[in-house]
Amino acid sequence: MYVAVKGGEKAIKNAHQLLADRRRGKRDVPEISADQIREQLSLAVDRVMSEGSLYDRDLAALAIKQARGDLIEAIFLIRAYRATLPRLGYTQALSTATMQVERRISAIFKDLPGGQVLGPTFDYTHRLIDFKLAAEQEIASGVEAQAQPGAPMPKVASLLGEEGLIETASAADGEGDPTEMADITREPLSFPCGRDLRLQSLARADEGFLLALAYSTQRGYGRTHPFVGEIRVGAVDVEFFVEELGFEVPLGRLQVTECEMVNQFVGTDTLAPQFSTGYGLVFGHCERKAMSVALVERALRAEEFGETVQAPAQDAEFVLSHCDNVQAMGFVEHLKLPHYVDFQSELQLVRQLRKDFAARPAQGAEKASVK
Amino acid sequence: MQNHTGPDTPNGEIAARQAMMKVLALAARADIEAAFATLGSLPEFTPMRAPETGLVMLRAQAGGQGAPFNLGEVTVSRAVTECATGHIGYSFLLGRDTRKAQTAAKIDALWQNPSFRNQIEARILAPLRAKQQAADQLAARQTEATKVDFFTLVRGED
Numbered sequence: 416m417y418v419a420v421k422g423g424e425k426a427i428k429n430a431h432q433l434l435a436d437r438r439r440g441k442r443d444v445p446e447i448s449a450d451q452i453r454e455q456l457s458l459a460v461d462r463v464m465s466e467g468s469l470y471d472r473d474l475a476a477l478a479i480k481q482a483r484g485d486l487i488e489a490i491f492l493i494r495a496y497r498a499t500l501p502r503l504g505y506t507q508a509l510s511t512a513t514m515q516v517e518r519r520i521s522a523i524f525k526d527l528p529g530g531q532v533l534g535p536t537f538d539y540t541h542r543l544i545d546f547k548l549a550a551e552q553e554i555a556s557g558v559e560a561q562a563q564p565g566a567p568m569p570k571v572a573s574l575l576g577e578e579g580l581i582e583t584a585s586a587a588d589g590e591g592d593p594t595e596m597a598d599i600t601r602e603p604l605s606f607p608c609g610r611d612l613r614l615q616s617l618a619r620a621d622e623g624f625l626l627a628l629a630y631s632t633q634r635g636y637g638r639t640h641p642f643v644g645e646i647r648v649g650a651v652d653v654e655f656f657v658e659e660l661g662f663e664v665p666l667g668r669l670q671v672t673e674c675e676m677v678n679q680f681v682g683t684d685t686l687a688p689q690f691s692t693g694y695g696l697v698f699g700h701c702e703r704k705a706m707s708v709a710l711v712e713r714a715l716r717a718e719e720f721g722e723t724v725q726a727p728a729q730d731a732e733f734v735l736s737h738c739d740n741v742q743a744m745g746f747v748e749h750l751k752l753p754h755y756v757d758f759q760s761e762l763q764l765v766r767q768l769r770k771d772f773a774a775r776p777a778q779g780a781e782k783a784s785v786k
Numbered sequence: 787m788q789n790h791t792g793p794d795t796p797n798g799e800i801a802a803r804q805a806m807m808k809v810l811a812l813a814a815r816a817d818i819e820a821a822f823a824t825l826g827s828l829p830e831f832t833p834m835r836a837p838e839t840g841l842v843m844l845r846a847q848a849g850g851q852g853a854p855f856n857l858g859e860v861t862v863s864r865a866v867t868e869c870a871t872g873h874i875g876y877s878f879l880l881g882r883d884t885r886k887a888q889t890a891a892k893i894d895a896l897w898q899n900p901s902f903r904n905q906i907e908a909r910i911l912a913p914l915r916a917k918q919q920a921a922d923q924l925a926a927r928q929t930e931a932t933k934v935d936f937f938t939l940v941r942g943e944d
């Protein structure tokens with residue numbers, strides 16, 4: 416029997432009012448603005464953009480404010496918002512080689528064209544709480560170099576590629592036809608899947624999930640012998656072909672983080688051994704995420720390189736089906752919604768089982784009755 | 787639509803228009819509006835398409851040069867406006883600022899008009915471009931200051 420249950424409207428309304436109240440916190444503390452979040456909690460904003468799969472800093476900052484700093488809730492808000500907007504088209508492929516670099520490091524070559532540029536990094540900090548930050552203070556702006564910047568910064572992979580030491584990708588590897596390219600926002604996941612769908616899914620995947628999987632490959636669950644070939648963070652130009660105008664319109668610039676992992680050799684009867692790669696590209700400055708994507712991406716290429724698929728990080732169906740935190744939170748958190756009726760049937764069943772158990776014949780007789 | 791910049795337009799003209807659009811795309815709305823306000827009396831504009839915000843899917847390539855894939859979406863606002871002179875101005879800009887898109891579309895229409903182009907260049911584009919270049923150069927110098935200068939310690943053990 417199904418019983419429609421109504422009521423709770425008033426409680427829900429008041430709960431949301433209370434949520435707004437608690438979100439605001441103590442009124443003698445100034446309210447935080449979305450601008451402040453965008454400028455001063457920028458890495459949280461970048462994570463929300465990246466996993467929300469929508470590049471819009473102001474929107475991500477507002478979502479963080481609305482979600483009281485719960486980043487997965489904020490990501491959910493971003494995903495819901497994007498569903499309300501029309502799709503105007505596709506951009507030209509972003510060129511990370513011509514990025515306006517604000518950070519670029521390589522762990523495989525000390526001296527490389529363009530050099531090691533640290534940019535704004537937590538690396539080499541002592542991870543000690545800075546109590547001076549508790550008080551407002553003037554912060555000096557970044558030191559300016561005397562030397563004229565602008566030395567070209569070729570991709571590190573291209574340096575190895577010149578000698579054929581690393582697998583080189585070309586655009587011909589994938590179908591260039593936009594209608595053929597996988598798009599997880601249009602088609603649900605299906606397996607086996609190509610590198611296009613994998614890279615899109617990983618770009619919006621949960622950082623924590625990918626970090627743990629990446630770590631598992633380092634600990635031996637699908638080892639790939641990785642080195643950071645290059646990490647670069649910076650601004651790339653976005654261009655959009657407008658049919659009515661007949662040319663590419665520059666839309667602006669956006670920040671991305673790119674990581675290329677260089678992994679141990681592969682070779683075949685016809686191909687001399689060369690390094691293989693894992694690739695990670697994400698919105699904003701999300702370095703840990705980009706590295707994790709690159710590590711997991713390489714692990715997921717196990718089958719392509721004839722490696723035995725035995726670890727979770729190598730299993731595309733496992734990784735890609737569980738990496739989306741909006742899907743994951745939806746299914747996990749739905750358990751807290753009313754399941755009164757489902758549970759009634761469980762209750763009935765367990766009562767029946769207990770009745771049967773109590774009414775069971777004596778032990779010796781029971782053995783005889785087993786069929 | 788004889789003033790429409792279409793596929794037959796010379797390449798130099800298209801490149802110049804793209805460069806103008808890029809300046810507007812990278813500029814803050816307040817700066818564009820302040821510069822636009824200095825233009826004085828202008829022809830009438832009629833919106834041809836209501837300003838709209840939508841999504842554009844960003845394409846990238848594996849390894850930066852390999853198989854293309856869909857990276858994720860970005861908000862884009864667009865506006866199309868017709869100037870009383872017949873020139874049609876377009877704008878497509880990252881973000882949700884439809885007001886900025888409307889002003890940028892008007893500037894695009896005026897820029898196509900030879901009797902306005904110099905004024906647009908001098909009063910709007912030149913100052914915006916100078917500001918952007920200064921900001922880019924500052925950021926580049928700050929980045930450059932974080933470049934690692936390796937040196938090797940000579941231990942003198944012979």
